[in-house]
Amino acid sequence: MKTSIATVSVSGELDEKLAAIAAAGFDGVEIFENDLLVFDKSPQEVARIVRDQGLEITLFQPFRDFEGMPEPQRSRNFDRAERKFDIMQELGTDLVLVCSNVSPVALGGLDRAAADFHALGERAARRGLRIGYEALAWGRHINDHRDAWEIVRRAGHANVGLILDSFHTLARKIEVNSIRSIPKEKIFIVQLADAPLIDMDLLYWSRHYRNMPGEGDLPVSDFTRAVAATGYDGYFSLEIFNDQFRGGSTRMIAADGRRSLVYLGDQVRRIEPDAALTLPHLPDRIEVEDFVFIEFAADEDEAQQMIALLRVLGFRKVARHASKSVVVYQQGRIRIVVNTESVGFANAAFNVHGTTAYAVGLKVADARAAVLRAVGLGAEEFTQQPGPGETKLPGVFGPGGGVYYFLDHGEDLENIWTTEFVAENENAPTLPAGLASIDHIAQTVRYDELLSTVLFYTSLFKTEKTPVVDIIDPAGVVRSQVVANETGSMRITLNGAENHRTLAGHFITENFGPSIQHVAFHTDDILATAVALATNGFRPLQISRNYYDDIEARFGLEPDFAETLRANNILYDRDEGGDYFQLYSPVYGEGFFFEIVQRRGYRGYGAPNAIFRIAAQKRHMRPETMPRS
Numbered sequence: 001m002k003t004s005i006a007t008v009s010v011s012g013e014l015d016e017k018l019a020a021i022a023a024a025g026f027d028g029v030e031i032f033e034n035d036l037l038v039f040d041k042s043p044q045e046v047a048r049i050v051r052d053q054g055l056e057i058t059l060f061q062p063f064r065d066f067e068g069m070p071e072p073q074r075s076r077n078f079d080r081a082e083r084k085f086d087i088m089q090e091l092g093t094d095l096v097l098v099c100s101n102v103s104p105v106a107l108g109g110l111d112r113a114a115a116d117f118h119a120l121g122e123r124a125a126r127r128g129l130r131i132g133y134e135a136l137a138w139g140r141h142i143n144d145h146r147d148a149w150e151i152v153r154r155a156g157h158a159n160v161g162l163i164l165d166s167f168h169t170l171a172r173k174i175e176v177n178s179i180r181s182i183p184k185e186k187i188f189i190v191q192l193a194d195a196p197l198i199d200m201d202l203l204y205w206s207r208h209y210r211n212m213p214g215e216g217d218l219p220v221s222d223f224t225r226a227v228a229a230t231g232y233d234g235y236f237s238l239e240i241f242n243d244q245f246r247g248g249s250t251r252m253i254a255a256d257g258r259r260s261l262v263y264l265g266d267q268v269r270r271i272e273p274d275a276a277l278t279l280p281h282l283p284d285r286i287e288v289e290d291f292v293f294i295e296f297a298a299d300e301d302e303a304q305q306m307i308a309l310l311r312v313l314g315f316r317k318v319a320r321h322a323s324k325s326v327v328v329y330q331q332g333r334i335r336i337v338v339n340t341e342s343v344g345f346a347n348a349a350f351n352v353h354g355t356t357a358y359a360v361g362l363k364v365a366d367a368r369a370a371v372l373r374a375v376g377l378g379a380e381e382f383t384q385q386p387g388p389g390e391t392k393l394p395g396v397f398g399p400g401g402g403v404y405y406f407l408d409h410g411e412d413l414e415n416i417w418t419t420e421f422v423a424e425n426e427n428a429p430t431l432p433a434g435l436a437s438i439d440h441i442a443q444t445v446r447y448d449e450l451l452s453t454v455l456f457y458t459s460l461f462k463t464e465k466t467p468v469v470d471i472i473d474p475a476g477v478v479r480s481q482v483v484a485n486e487t488g489s490m491r492i493t494l495n496g497a498e499n500h501r502t503l504a505g506h507f508i509t510e511n512f513g514p515s516i517q518h519v520a521f522h523t524d525d526i527l528a529t530a531v532a533l534a535t536n537g538f539r540p541l542q543i544s545r546n547y548y549d550d551i552e553a554r555f556g557l558e559p560d561f562a563e564t565l566r567a568n569n570i571l572y573d574r575d576e577g578g579d580y581f582q583l584y585s586p587v588y589g590e591g592f593f594f595e596i597v598q599r600r601g602y603r604g605y606g607a608p609n610a611i612f613r614i615a616a617q618k619r620h621m622r623p624e625t626m627p628r629s
């Protein structure tokens with residue numbers, strides 16, 4: 001699969017764009033005319049930079065408002081085209097994208113347009129160039145790839161072909177199987193873009209909201225399947241107009257683009273076996289069976305505070321590492337590892353972020369396959385050398401620089417708790433509280449990295465993303481999206497913070513980067529848990545009385561029941577599936593907290609309660625570090 005990306009898709013000057021595109025592993029690049037015009041080097045010099053980066057120019061674009069014009073515009077268009085052909089020859093590319101005419105003076109008619117393209121094809125052929133015709137979704141007469149193909153067919157010229165763009169086809173919900181009957185040699189290039197489903201003007205939607213395949217809601221893989229079924233083996237080229245990307249990190253966006261194409265090609269190849277998509281072998285998306293552990297990095301002092309808290313929550317120390325200062329606390333299936341090593345990556349993570357949940361262990365069927373897939377998608381392998389007698393845990397860096405370890409059922413990884421650790425049978429001073437498993441982990445990221453983070457998880461793990469939900473913080477909006485699997489054994493909630501005055505934004509700022517901000521444990525009996533925790537001296541986050549008056553009315557709760565919830569500071573929500581109960585710890589440090597939930601068929605995460613929870617957390621936080629709204 002040959003991959004390309006349009007220069008318009010990433011931020012920066014043309015040379016920075018090209019460097020990032022090459023570094024991300026693309027084979028080709030579409031040169032957008034404006035990127036060339038604002039750059040103060042000649043087309044020949046640009047051609048040299050492109051070559052030096054090991055890239056190929058896949059096309060030059062766009063050439064607008066060409067076909068079906070009355071005179072004198074028609075003749076002028078041919079002159080204009082000759083000027084563009086000069087630039088193309090200087091750039092060393094043979095393909096120009098002509099997008100369908102939007103001019104109010106354009107005349108319709110398939111034959112008229114076909115005749116114009118035939119004449120343009122003749123001129124292009126003299127110079128060894130090719131013309132690709134693309135239907136814009138808002139074209140004046142031509143806004144459907146089926147009509148554009150009919151014009152190309154009638155033009156009947158070897159140097160005139162079709163350009164397909166997933167956005168234009170999918171935004172208009174055009175039947176993608178109409179692509180299957182187009183001869184592959186007449187498809188000159190295929191552009192790909194996704195977009196979130198938003199009901200708005202097509203042009204505005206296209207120019208501002210496109211995103212990488214897999215980041216939005218359009219069926220880009222169905223489109224790509226239909227293209228692949230023709231036997232097409234040319235470039236797949238990203239063309240992403242996105243306001244966030246224009247201002248984002250050039251390298252991150254380029255790397256995401258490449259990841260999105262590898263992921264897409266891999267998916268399509270699995271369901272369309274005749275597809276001519278040559279890609280290196282990638283194991284399928286990884287099924288996560290369970291969270292095996294969450295590891296905190298801390299220093300000795302802060303570890304003592306963390307351990308005191310774990311005890312109050314009903315955890316018991318079950319093991320310590322045979323040779324390192326690493327201890328394991330457990331309750332139900334939940335393992336919390338506390339690492340106070342003064343060397344290595346955990347220590348580095350502590351030095352940067354303070355006490356932080358820097359690593360997560362995931363149970364998978366094949367740990368090596370998980371690493372292979374992650375690396376194939378452009379993730380960085382975690383390669384800390386194990387000490388003598390230690391097992392090397394396969395792992396990769398996740399978004400924000402934390403580590404995901406993979407543990408499978410192989411002997412060394414399955415038995416790690418007994419081979420590498422020494423069992424401790426602590427006589428815990430506190431009661432177990434019925435915490436059974438990890439319901440979800442919540443990672444806070446910068447809003448402009450939310451799409452990237454979602455793509456990381458959905459491309460690597462067999463998970464689906466939910467639509468974005470707005471969480472209202474008294475100081476701003478936090479956009480929240482969930483990545484989860486069918487069974488619920490892996491759920492990650494992602495909160496994208498736009499400003500640093502929200503609880504999420506403050507956490508990112510003070511922790512010097514995105515990381516896990518809370519961990520939610522599941523209990524089968526929230527009231528029994530609340531009672532045990534109270535006995536242990538746990539003081540839950542205090543929720544306002546007004547909240548309980550509201551939910552009593554909103555859900556028609558029995559007054560006694562609402563009073564029980566209030567007395568225990570338990571939040572309540574309900575959906576079609578059932579009930580949800582939430583109990584929160586206060587906030588530790590700069591915003592980390594634990595949550596305890598009980599779900600009875602409920603599928604969500606209590607988003608309607610977030611505003612009450614956040615307000616309560618802000619009351620708890622030290623006023624000198626946490627600006628109130």
Ligand SMILES: O=C(O)c1ccc(O)c(O)c1
Nearest residue numbers: 062097099134165206207
């Ligand atoms: O928004 C546009 O005008 C535009 C231009 C060229 C393209 O290839 C495209 O898909 C859209």
Ligand SMILES: [Mg+2]
Nearest residue numbers: 134165191239
């Ligand atoms: Mg396009």
